[in-house]
Amino acid sequence: MILSIGTMRCVAINVTDHEVGLRFWSALTGYEVLDPFYWGRGWLAYLGTTEPRKHEIILIHTDQAPIQTTVPTHHDTNCVHxxxxxxxxxxxxxxxxxxxxxxxxxxxxxxxxxxxxxxxxxxxxxxxxxxxxxxxxxxxxxxxxxxxxxxxxxxxxxxxxxxxxxxxxxxxxxx
Incomplete structure (x- = not known):
């Protein structure tokens, strides 16, 4: 039996523009936009599947996302992807x-x-x-x-x- 502290709920991705983020991640994953404003919260948007509700993506509106277009070193890559x-x-x-x-x-x-x-x-x-x-x-x-x-x-x-x-x-x- 594998013991765990919890289970994965979702992937949260920082974006600076919800509309662009929703269009990009919806087209890439095939997930539908379930709540573009996540229950009225302007800083969250939600993509996923309705059955079963798992492997969800939540887009978090931030002032800065890790925009980087050069090849990184091992020190400045995403820690999770x-x-x-x-x-x-x-x-x-x-x-x-x-x-x-x-x-x-x-x-x-x-x-x-x-x-x-x-x-x-x-x-x-x-x-x-x-x-x-x-x-x-x-x-x-x-x-x-x-x-x-x-x-x-x-x-x-x-x-x-x-x-x-x-x-x-x-x-x-x-x-």
């Missing part, structure tokens, strides 16, 4: 997120990164994004066994470039 599994793969999700006002912070790559001397295949394809307020989230897609082996074999053949490794796994094209 959300992982999103894209419906049609990482590459397809990125332009949609950019169109919503998001930013690509780290280009797609495989993890763990396959190398010529490693027997551990990659298990995920992932990229780091930011919402319009600088809050980080990851796009994470689990690789199939065939994709894992294809990437590992490409690495053993000397391929080291992220894009080429992802292409070998059938995740992207090189054109």
């Amino acid at each position: 959300i992982d999103i599994t894209p419906t049609h793969g990482v590459d397809a999700a990125i332009p949609e997120i950019l169109a919503l006002g998001g930013t690509l912070k780290k280009a797609p790559s495989l993890y763990p990164r396959p190398t010529a001397t490693c027997d551990e295949p990659p298990i995920i394809d992932w990229a780091v994004m930011q919402d319009p307020f600088g809050n980080e989230f990851c796009l994470v897609d689990t690789l199939t066994w065939e994709q894992m082996i294809a990437a590992l074999e490409a690495a053993r053949e000397g391929i080291t470039d992220d894009r080429e490794l992802r292409a070998a796994a059938g995740l992207t094209t090189l054109d």
Whole structure:
């Protein structure tokens, strides 16, 4: 039996504009806007599902959100972030997120990164994004066994470039 102090209730995200935040996070997650002003409180907005009511997102209006568009060091990244599994793969999700006002912070790559001397295949394809307020989230897609082996074999053949490794796994094209 796993003991816990509590259970996760929601994810709270700081935003400087509720309308932009609601549009962005609703489109990204598919959650509906349940209460754009959260019971009349002008500083909270609520997204989620009606059945069951879990995995909720509450947008908190603040004067400042962690807007940062440069690649951070380990000292200035978000301490907590959300992982999103894209419906049609990482590459397809990125332009949609950019169109919503998001930013690509780290280009797609495989993890763990396959190398010529490693027997551990990659298990995920992932990229780091930011919402319009600088809050980080990851796009994470689990690789199939065939994709894992294809990437590992490409690495053993000397391929080291992220894009080429992802292409070998059938995740992207090189054109």
